Amino acid sequence: MPESSHSTDTAHRTQQDTVPSGGDRNEFGHEITFGEAVRVWLRIAMLSFGGPAGQIAVMHRILVDEKRWVSESRFLHALNYCMVLPGPEAQQLATYIGWLLHGVKGGLVAGGLFVLPGFLSILVLSVLYAGFQDATLVQALFFGIKAAVLAIVIQAVIRIGKRALKNAYMYILAALAFIAIFLFAVPFPVVILTAAVIGLLGRYMDPERFVVIKGHDTPEDGERAIDTMMDGGAAHHTKATRKRALKVLAVWLPLWFTPLVVLAVSLGFDDVFTQIGLFFSKLAVVTFGGAYSVLAYMAQEAVQNYGWLAPGEMLDGLGMAETTPGPLIQVVQFVGFMGAFRDAGPLDPFTAGILASILATWVTFVPCFLWIFLGAPYVERLRGNQAVSAALSAVTAAVVGVMLNLAIWFAVHVAFAEVDTVRTFGMQLMVPTWGSIQIASVVLALAAFIAMLRFKVGMLPVILVSSLLGIAYYLLFGGTPSL
Numbered sequence: 001m002p003e004s005s006h007s008t009d010t011a012h013r014t015q016q017d018t019v020p021s022g023g024d025r026n027e028f029g030h031e032i033t034f035g036e037a038v039r040v041w042l043r044i045a046m047l048s049f050g051g052p053a054g055q056i057a058v059m060h061r062i063l064v065d066e067k068r069w070v071s072e073s074r075f076l077h078a079l080n081y082c083m084v085l086p087g088p089e090a091q092q093l094a095t096y097i098g099w100l101l102h103g104v105k106g107g108l109v110a111g112g113l114f115v116l117p118g119f120l121s122i123l124v125l126s127v128l129y130a131g132f133q134d135a136t137l138v139q140a141l142f143f144g145i146k147a148a149v150l151a152i153v154i155q156a157v158i159r160i161g162k163r164a165l166k167n168a169y170m171y172i173l174a175a176l177a178f179i180a181i182f183l184f185a186v187p188f189p190v191v192i193l194t195a196a197v198i199g200l201l202g203r204y205m206d207p208e209r210f211v212v213i214k215g216h217d218t219p220e221d222g223e224r225a226i227d228t229m230m231d232g233g234a235a236h237h238t239k240a241t242r243k244r245a246l247k248v249l250a251v252w253l254p255l256w257f258t259p260l261v262v263l264a265v266s267l268g269f270d271d272v273f274t275q276i277g278l279f280f281s282k283l284a285v286v287t288f289g290g291a292y293s294v295l296a297y298m299a300q301e302a303v304q305n306y307g308w309l310a311p312g313e314m315l316d317g318l319g320m321a322e323t324t325p326g327p328l329i330q331v332v333q334f335v336g337f338m339g340a341f342r343d344a345g346p347l348d349p350f351t352a353g354i355l356a357s358i359l360a361t362w363v364t365f366v367p368c369f370l371w372i373f374l375g376a377p378y379v380e381r382l383r384g385n386q387a388v389s390a391a392l393s394a395v396t397a398a399v400v401g402v403m404l405n406l407a408i409w410f411a412v413h414v415a416f417a418e419v420d421t422v423r424t425f426g427m428q429l430m431v432p433t434w435g436s437i438q439i440a441s442v443v444l445a446l447a448a449f450i451a452m453l454r455f456k457v458g459m460l461p462v463i464l465v466s467s468l469l470g471i472a473y474y475l476l477f478g479g480t481p482s483l
């Protein structure tokens with residue numbers, strides 16, 4: 001009896017130790033206070049440069065290695081789920097782990113802070129871009145950034161390819177995905193779902209080769225706060241129930257669709273705000289593989305269909321997203337700003353652009369929270385499931401092919417000022433005008449690529465130097481920086 005009493009007292013003291021300053025009890029069964037988590041998520045948000053690979057690396061270093069809040073296996077399991085979701089996997093990963101730590105409020109803070117610095121930065125840059133786009137210095141700045149962005153995209157294809165393409169099956173999947181999108185414009189969801197089905201079937205044919213992305217427990221998992229909480233049964237907020245799922249749907253679906261209904265009813269379907277809301281809502285459902293994989297489609301629709309951007313401006317927008325913290329898909333904010341700025345109606349162009357920035361960001365990221373809060377409890381129940389691992393491995397391989405499509409699209413538009421799209425025999429081909437080749441841009445992109453791949457120069461220094469060289473080209477030769 002005394003021993004039992006001692007254990008009870010110890011458990012009581014441990015529970016008291018988890019009470020954050022301010023008197024609020026920590027009901028999640030760990031000692032990480034909400035205030036401490038907010039500070040860590042803000043730090044991650046301010047360091048979230050370098051696209052999804054860099055952002056995930058920062059989270060891994062802080063959450064797994066430094067803070068030791070979550071184990072390697074659980075971190076990778078959450079990442080694998082986020083990779084097959086539409087939307088930015090790094091932002092969704094932050095939301096997922098924030099949700100594990102402190103429930104819905106933890107997920108909202110982690111995911112919201114991840115977006116906020118980039119949103120504010122791109123909003124300022126969009127205003128400057130729209131107001132001073134004709135200025136020589138601004139044109140030169142983004143000329144240099146475009147070349148650096150091309151090098152970054154190519155490096156991302158190589159980096160993810162090394163991780164995902166471990167055998168002939170994965171190479172074939174990547175090649176088929178590339179052909180499907182590059183030549184036949186097969187929709188992204190079709191490519192991703194087909195890859196997932198192939199992975200599930202492949203698990204039965206050759207499980208060792210189809211399960212490339214593996215998640216497994218390690219002896220140190222019990223030492224981590226989140227894993228201890230989950231294994232100890234204290235994580236009641238992570239339990240998957242029908243009632244919980246219906247509650248999530250009842251909250252987040254209206255948050256997503258109410259603004260769209262209001263816009264459609266009050267302004268009509270042809271209004272630029274309604275079109276922006278509907279287009280980016282659709283994009284939020286098909287952005288598998290993040291911004292890299294969907295950018296070509298976004299650019300084509302924004303330039304050719306809606307007329308929101310001029311040719312080449314999408315690269316300027318991605319340059320903004322690359323040089324600011326936050327997810328690369330935040331480029332939607334720039335697209336929305338420019339679309340409303342040029343079709344402001346009775347509003348001041350800058351006011352219209354700011355409102356469209358908020359709208360595009362809202363309909364892009366509200367679904368991200370929906371996917372996590374709805375699906376994460378079920379994903380936690382699937383840790384170690386071989387079928388899920390096989391599907392995730394196949395999807396990751398297909399994403400490499402999708403990214404290769406984007407890299408080629410970028411390369412053609414950086415190297416040539418004029419590019420036509422020709423359709424023949426059911427295929428679509430990009431045909432550049434060889435007389436419009438931009439030698440200076442090609443040389444700068446090659447230099448950026450060599451600096452990053454051969455000499456391991458960081459992304460931000462490469463972008464900075466490329467921008468300065470673009471400005472120098474203008475000062476030396478004047479006019480449009482192309483030959």
